[in-house]
Amino acid sequence: xxxxxxxxxxxxxxxxxxxxxxxxxxxxxxxxxxxxxxxxxxxxxxxxxxxxxxxxxxxxxxxxxxxxxxxxxxxxxxxxxxxxxxxxxxxxxxxxxxxxxxxxxxxxxxxxxxxxxxxxxxxxxxxxxxxxxxxxxxxxxxxxx
Numbered sequence: 001x002x003x004x005x006x007x008x009x010x011x012x013x014x015x016x017x018x019x020x021x022x023x024x025x026x027x028x029x030x031x032x033x034x035x036x037x038x039x040x041x042x043x044x045x046x047x048x049x050x051x052x053x054x055x056x057x058x059x060x061x062x063x064x065x066x067x068x069x070x071x072x073x074x075x076x077x078x079x080x081x082x083x084x085x086x087x088x089x090x091x092x093x094x095x096x097x098x099x100x101x102x103x104x105x106x107x108x109x110x111x112x113x114x115x116x117x118x119x120x121x122x123x124x125x126x127x128x129x130x131x132x133x134x135x136x137x138x139x140x141x142x143x144x145x
Contacts, residue, residue, distance in 0.1 A: 025140035028067060029092055034135040035083040041130040042073070042082065048123045057087065059108045065094060065101060081134045095138070 017023055037045045049071065057069040072084040089095050 021145070023142050023144045026143050027091055029089050029095060029138050029140055031087040031089070031095070032135075032137050032139050033085040033133065034081045035085065036081040036132045036134050037083050038130050039080075039082070042075075045083070045127070045130055046071070046073070048126065052120060052123055053085070055109060055113060056105060059105050059112065063101075063104060063108065064090075065105075066090075083131075 054069075054071070057066065060066045061069065067088040067090050069085070069087045072086070074082045076082075
């Protein structure tokens with residue numbers, strides 16, 4: 001019986017992995033935002049997100065500030081959280097916000113969409129009534145060797 005108790009210890013010792021030898025974090029960071037949207041407002045939230053956040057992400061992607069972005073949902077109304085936003089950057093330095101980047105994105109948004117600032121402000125304020133921010137993290141994909 002004592003020998004059986006040693007088996008998990010031996011296996012865990014043999015199965016240990018070493019950072020950078022057996023696996024490594026990818027150099028491209030991903031910003032992850034986890035959101036709980038009230039179930040009866042999910043369609044409204046996604047529609048408004050498309051008019052605000054998605055447009056801004058498309059502009060940042062065109063300008064080369066980000067590599068990619070995604071919106072993920074759990075379509076069951078009982079699931080919470082039910083929305084995950086991801087933004088992938090080329091590297092950690094690309095995550096730094098600057099006045100130049102911000103102004104360039106705003107200029108491009110105006111040129112492409114010419115949106116009414118008042119309307120977009122109202123949409124953004126309305127988010128707080130129908131969602132709760134659950135978590136925000138910078139994560140890295142694990143690359144196994």
